[in-house]
Amino acid sequence: MGQSPSYQCNYGCGTDIHFDDDVKSESGKSIPLESSGEPHNCPKNPYNSGKKSTGSILAGRQKPATMSDVDIKGTLSNIQSRLKSIEDKLTAVLANNGVE
């Protein structure tokens, strides 16, 4: 079992990709795979953002989890920390009102 060499994605997204002879698209072209073995659905690929794919075998199978997942996690933790500070203030206000 030879190790396939890995490359940086040539769309500039910074992901390491490699190719597997067993994994090819309908047209017979090798599909770039991520280190996890998942097909690389590049966010910078003009084909992904531009036209809707009609015949991609990847589109249906792979859930588009790329940049947006990271964004959501960051936003969520931001919201959580804000919510926490609001909660603290609210608790303080309620406590004050209750006493007086």
Ligand SMILES: [Zn+2]
């Ligand atoms: Zn890429």
